[in-house]
Amino acid sequence: MPLSRLSVPADLWKASRRFQSVAPLLKPKRDAIRALINQIEKEKGAAKLPFVDTHGRVHSYLRISLTEKCNLRCLYCMPEEGVQLTPPSNLLTSDEIVRLVELFASHGIDKIRLTGGEPTIRRDIVEIVERIRNIDGIVDIGLTSNGIVLAKKLRQLKEAGLTKVNISLDTLVDHKFTLMTRRNGFAKVMKSIDLAEALFPTVKINTVVMRNINDDEVNDFVNLTKNRVSLISNYSCVVWLANKINAKMSPHFQRLDVRFIEYMPFGGNHFSTKKFIDFKALLAIINQKYNGLVKRLQDAPHATTKAFKIAGFKGQFGFITSMSDHFCGTCNRLRITADGNLKVCLHGNAEVSMRDLLRRHASSDEISDVIQKAVTRKKKQHADYRDGKSPTYAQSAYDSHWRITKCDLYSSVITSSLSRLLPFVSNISTIRLCSKESSNICDEISVVASHISNGFSHVSKDGSAKQVDISHKPVSFREAVAEGKIKLTQELVHQIKNNTSRKGDVLNIARIASVMGAKLTASLIPLCHNITISYVHTEFRLDENECVLFIRTTARTTANTGIEMEALTACTIAALTVYDMCKAVTQEMVISDIRLISKSGGKTEYKAVSNF
Structure with a gap:
């Protein structure tokens, strides 16, 4: 209600009006006082401001990947052959990890979780936990493990300062475990769970549920949340182990919490919507058995889990609904990858290298500033939920054939992409968006910003384009590898394989064209430097079963x-040449997944998983 409509004495009303008239005059003094207070607090070593994004989310939780390696090959996580690993020299050292934790702790981060890969593979994990425990402000150190070698290190980790353990287990059937993880080890995981229960008040089990694979075990997992004393056959052995390491038995001994995780797309897991099952379907399965006994619990602040409990059971179960009902609104998490990149969102592709900053001896203030800028760019919610609307089914984030056909979504995606440029534009400009598919989504968007950032090296301070000056950079041997693919028909596969195309040798001509294209790059790409090319070679791999031609190009220079x-x-x-050579037969070809696989020899190196 407006102040003018409140019943207040006339004198009070006049006084308030006088204050409003002089308030603008007091603002400079008030700002100066605040600046002085901040300076005094800084000199006293007071805690720095927390990392807060533009949506008001305060970040207090940091997840650190200690390694990319894993001793399992779970179906939903990575391909059977594993992933291409980062060179060891590019991974964070223990000293670098500790320094980052110290810096984040000074900004209010108090919860650390160590992940992987499989973090227990890392030899210095106990040392890392102990050093993190001694950092002021850190109150919680958690670990997520697959449990294969955890039992061997759990005692030392507990003594070093580990406070929480999550163990990943997707089946309670030994032979199914082997099928799902492509490795043996079910007994080792169960041993780790037994020992963890003896050492920690609560142990959480993370279970990824996939339709027609392990969804029939949902109630078996829920049954684990009973008082586990009556369920473990080797209970006396667990007590002996706990006594052996002088572990104090907790009054909450034998409590397991189970968290069902919705199947999500990750690179290399061949995500299929047929395997996806959302939490509502899982809850219906549980309600069918425990009708009337399922209780909804109050979720903790920033919780990723929708928590439930069976009446009379000691533990609880819950659902992590990343796909069907995201929890982005309360996200307080930041992530550091094993090679030192900061990710503000698990589903986002944007990364900022902390490792490079550390290795060029950047100050804590410089690193903090980079982190805050990254946090400021954090979106309201992750990319699978555009314009507040989730997909009607679980769609792979890596599906290159996903096409947005609705006009409102098409427009919102473009607008969202342009909004990322706001910090980098120095003056007012008008951009007109037009689509051949629909005239209804032609809009004029005024982009206004007060300053320009150094984020774009090809943009000068006045907003004009410029070429980067590389004259001061050292000359070195450099290599880059790119890959792509083209979807063919069965007839085209036959012609390419047998070299029966009327136009000639498709692959050899495409290979020659790729060399010619590389030579013309500087003429095609604005602001690209004209360099001496030492070597260009393009390879092809024809997958007859999938009717796909894979393309891989290697380029080198000094x-x-x-x-x-x-x-x-x-x-x-090369891909376009294949298309041109084959289009007389059919236009039913799709070129996709053109991407950089690796680069080396410069200031930064990059490696991605190859599909070739």
Whole structure:
């Protein structure tokens, strides 16, 4: 209600009006006082401001990946052959991890979780836990493990300061465990769970549920949340182990909490919507058995889990609904990858290298500033939920064939992408968005910003385009690898395999075209430097079963700038040449997944998983 409509004495009303008239005059003094207070607090070593995004989310939880390696090959996580690993020299050292935790702790981070890969593979994990425990402000150190070798290190980890343990287990059937993880080890995981229960008040089990694979075990997992004393056959052995390491038995001994995780797309897991089952369907399965006994619990602040409990059971169960009902609104998490990149969102592709900052001896204030800028760019919710609307089914985030056809979504995606440029635009400009598919989504968007950031090296301070000066960079050997693929028909596969195309040798001509394309890169890409190319070679792999031609281009140079644009251009031209050579037979071809696989020799190196 407006102040003018309140019943207040006339004198009070006049006084308030006088204050409003002089308030603007007091603002400079008030700001100066605040600045002085901040300076005094800084000199006294007071805690720094927390990392807060533009949506008001205060970040207090940091997840750190200690390694990319894993001793399992779970179906939903990675391909059977594993993933291409980062060179050891590019991974964070224990000293670098500790320094980052110290810095984050100074900004209010008080909860750390160590993940992987499989974190227990790392030899210095006990040392890392102990050093983190001694950092002021850290009150909680958790670990997520698959349990294969956890039992061997759990005693030392507990003594070092570990406070919480989550163990991943997707089946309670031994032979199914082998099928789902492509490895043996079910007994080792159960041993780790037994020992963890003896050492910690609560142990959480993380279970990824997939339709027609392990959804028939949901109630078996719920049954684990009973008082486990009556369920463990080797209970006396567990007590002996606990006494052996002088572990104090908790009054909450034998409590297991189970968290059902919705199946999500990750690179290399061949995500299929047929395997996806949302939490409502899982809850219906549980209600069918425990009708009337399922109780909804109050979720903790920033919880990722919708918590439930069976009446009379000691533990509880819950659902992590990343796909069907996201929890982005309360997200307080930041992530550091094993190679030192900061991710503000699990589902986002944006990363900022903390490792590079540490290794060029950046100050804590510099690193903090970079972190805050990254947090400021954190979106309201992750990319699978555009414009507040979730997909009607679980769609793979890596599906290159996903096309948005609704006009409102198409427009919102473009607008969202442009909004990322706001911090980098120095003056007012008008951008007109037009679509051939629909005239209804042509809008004029005014982009206004007060300053320009150094985030774009090809943009000068006045907003104009400029070429990067590389004259000061050292000359070195550089290599880049790019890959792509083209979907073919069965007839085209036959012609390419047998070299019966009327136009000639498809693959050899495409290979020559890729070399020509690499040479013309500087003419095609604005602001790209013209460099001496030492080597360009394109390879092809024909998958007859999938009717896919995979393309891989390697480019090399000895120069003072990278050659990745040449590799990408050559790979693209090779794919386009194949299309041109085959279009007389059919236009039913799809070129996709043109991407950089690796680059080396420059200031930063990059490696991704190859599909070739």
